[in-house]
Amino acid sequence: MARPREFDEDAVVAAARDRFWDAGYAATSLSDLTEATGLGRASLYGAFGDKHALYLRVFDDYIVGAVGGVREALAGDDAGALERIRARLLANAAGAAANPRGCLLARGTAELAARDVDVAERSGRAHETMRAAYTAAVAAAQRAGDLAPSADPHALGDLLLAVDRGTEALGRGGLDEASLRALVETAVAGLPR
Secondary structure (H helix, E strand, O other), X not given: OOOOOOOXXXXXXXXXXXXXXXXXXXXXXXXXXXXXXXXXXXXHXXXXXXXXXXXXXXXXXXXXXXXXXXXXXXXXXXXXXXXXXXXXXXXXXXXXXXXOOOOHHHHHHHHHOOOOHHHHHHHXXXXXXXXXXXHHHHHXXXXXXXXXXXXXXXXHHHHXXXXXXXXXXXXXXXXXXXXXXXXHHHHHHOXXX
16 A cells, blocks of 8 residues: 655645746756755655656646636736736736746746757647737727727737747846836737727
8 A cells, every 4th residue: 555645745846846947957956856845856756757757747837827827817808808918918027027037937948848848848838828818818809999800819919928928038137127017018009909
């Protein structure tokens, strides 16, 4: 009979997430993970498999929250869709300026997607889901009469995703919140009315 786990799995995943987030995948050793989580190597391997499997668990959990947050922020009635787009992008700009670690999705994608098919697949799915949320919000704003009905909602969804991801990257690079907010306001003002 297998012994029940004697640790809080969510707490272990959170500790591993913070270590990967701070140092990146390549710079995080198994020793770093045992120190961060308080588990021995055998317990980590027994619960999560290898370092890569633990990273994918962390990455998946982060993506669920990040993508869910975007969908939730953009969902709603047609009326107010444009303001929800603006508010989401401004909140992202504020978060990017306040968080020097940046976004774990962006960090993992930049570090690993070119050589890790598992990360590339997850990143692609996450970005496609975010793109779809922006596209749906654009279509809602068009139905409400706030954006030009002749504009391609998919192209505008792509543009808004680029603004979203771009403000995150620029914030991590040190651009201040006022500049990020101005970038968002310029992008939203430039949407076809």
